[in-house]
Amino acid sequence: MKGTPSRGRHSRHVVHIVCRRCGHKSYNIRKKRCSYCGYPDPKWRKYSWSRVGGRARSILITDSTR
Numbered sequence: 001m002k003g004t005p006s007r008g009r010h011s012r013h014v015v016h017i018v019c020r021r022c023g024h025k026s027y028n029i030r031k032k033r034c035s036y037c038g039y040p041d042p043k044w045r046k047y048s049w050s051r052v053g054g055r056a057r058s059i060l061i062t063d064s065t066r
């Protein structure tokens with residue numbers, strides 16, 4: 001146990017469960033949406049800092065081959 005015990009309220013409610021698509025515990029039950037990948041949205045949430053897209057790298061590779 002870490003931190004103040006009086007913060008029991010925090011773990012009372014399960015809001016995020018394991019997402020089927022990305023496997024992160026980010027699927028919000030109340031919003032019915034994954035905060036990590038955006039499930040059930042058809043497209044993934046993409047950020048430059050995340051490797052979810054993985055696009056910039058492949059572009060670099062294809063560019064160097066030609």
Ligand SMILES: [Zn+2]
Nearest residue numbers: 019022034037
């Ligand atoms: Zn997800």
